[in-house]
Amino acid sequence: HIPKATIKRLAMYVQVLETLKREGSQVVSSELLARTCSVNPSQIRKDLAYFGEFGVRGVGYHVQDLIYSIKHSLGVDRVWKCALVGVGNLGKALLRHQDFKFRGFDIVGAFDCDPFKIGEEISGLEVVCTRRLKDAVKELGIEIGLITTPVNRAQRAANFLIEAGVKGIINYSPAMLTVPADIYVEYVDFFHHFYSVAFSITLDRHQ
Amino acid sequence: HIPKATIKRLAMYVQVLETLKREGSQVVSSELLARTCSVNPSQIRKDLAYFGEFGVRGVGYHVQDLIYSIKHSLGVDRVWKCALVGVGNLGKALLRHQDFKFRGFDIVGAFDCDPFKIGEEISGLEVVCTRRLKDAVKELGIEIGLITTPVNRAQRAANFLIEAGVKGIINYSPAMLTVPADIYVEYVDFFHHFYSVAFSITLDRHQ
Ligand SMILES: NC(=O)c1ccc[n+]([C@@H]2O[C@H](COP(=O)([O-])OP(=O)(O)OC[C@H]3O[C@@H](n4cnc5c(N)ncnc54)[C@H](O)[C@@H]3O)[C@@H](O)[C@H]2O)c1
Ligand SMILES: NC(=O)c1ccc[n+]([C@@H]2O[C@H](COP(=O)([O-])OP(=O)(O)OC[C@H]3O[C@@H](n4cnc5c(N)ncnc54)[C@H](O)[C@@H]3O)[C@@H](O)[C@H]2O)c1
Structure with a gap:
């Protein structure tokens, strides 16, 4: 380990x-x-x-x-197909960022539940309804799901991804997720960077 | 420490x-x-x-x-004024995210060098030219800078922020920055989350 x-x-x-x-x-x-x-x-x-x-x-x-x-050694010298759920501010930024694909993580599906967003095109990908996630995971060989929904919808998005068959989840929302033991969840926390900088500046001033 | x-x-x-x-x-x-x-x-x-x-x-x-x-204890029970430099895809998502302010990190200035972006309004903030950073840091009491420029412009943005008087930097670009010893830099890496999930799935399959 x-x-x-x-x-x-x-x-x-x-x-x-x-x-x-x-x-x-x-x-x-x-x-x-x-x-x-x-x-x-x-x-x-x-x-x-x-x-x-x-x-x-x-x-x-x-x-x-x-x-x-x-x-x-880390198994990242191949292409991993990913699905992104929640095409809002952060989701759009991630979809438009070419470095992920360049590094072997290809976001091949973008899903949302908002009728105004479904059908929109972002970086060549058409936004599709979350209900079609299961078909897409099977057809495109998607293994990793990215959750960029609001905090109170993250668990629902996780359930959809797991039922569709993904093996790993990267959760950008602050929600704690409940998932089966064989699913890997990575939590992305934006705040500890702010806390570290604020703490270091505060400490510096006290010394 | x-x-x-x-x-x-x-x-x-x-x-x-x-x-x-x-x-x-x-x-x-x-x-x-x-x-x-x-x-x-x-x-x-x-x-x-x-x-x-x-x-x-x-x-x-x-x-x-x-x-x-x-x-x-971490010195984060007060408001920290921040400036964001590079109002692109990621910068806009961060500016629109209310949680930062809710947690005490108030982004009070948005800076860019692209004439088409200067003057645009994002979440109530007018995008201003990077050259005016020095005045803003003094007038608004800005202590932390967020860098969301392309990788090859990050060092320049850091130089502007340091010259303007910020004490800490959160760098969202993959560039390694050269800064004086009394400036705190936090690097935000989006990739280790992908590497961890890919590695865990690979390991699981081998066992
Ligand atoms: N914006 C940022 O910079 C930022 C920073 C840190 C953390 N986050 C976290 O990332 C998440 C997204 O933030 P945002 O600013 O992009 O929010 P947002 O409101 O702009 O976007 C959320 C999107 O999720 C969609 N959605 C809601 N329920 C859904 C469901 N069940 N299935 C599929 N899609 C659904 C919405 O239609 C919307 O498009 C939040 O949990 C937030 O806390 C965002
Ligand atoms: N978009 C993402 O999801 C994401 C994810 C991980 C890392 N990053 C990193 O974040 C950074 C920004 O990414 P992006 O996708 O938002 O890029 P982007 O090209 O959409 O935005 C960059 C912005 O910086 C501005 N800029 C360029 N030089 C500048 C300077 N000297 N001073 C001020 N502004 C300047 C540009 O005008 C543009 O508005 C990059 O370094 C990228 O590697 C982005």
């Missing part, structure tokens, strides 16, 4: 390595990668040790190789 | 306690709070111990008291 905090750091390493690759770097020293990610070089070695040996002594890491190895 | 992981859990406890309060609960047992947050009751006690003793033996926690205590 790999702790969530490790997965979060691995995602950050990939983000930084992809930036270095974009800028033309072939190798990166473990000190530079660690400094950019605000961790110790030993933490990186510990995190990667779950998957094998990667660093080259005296050189550091081969950028392209390391990106591939982390993605392959 | 309180670790980021603890701050993230404290933010989650507040989120869950506020939901319980909304539903009318006065007290909550440490087992229920722990189960809802997928942590051990001992982890909650450890996290709260940074600020004092809160639980009542045999009863659990007083919901209202605990919300106030956590928020007060």
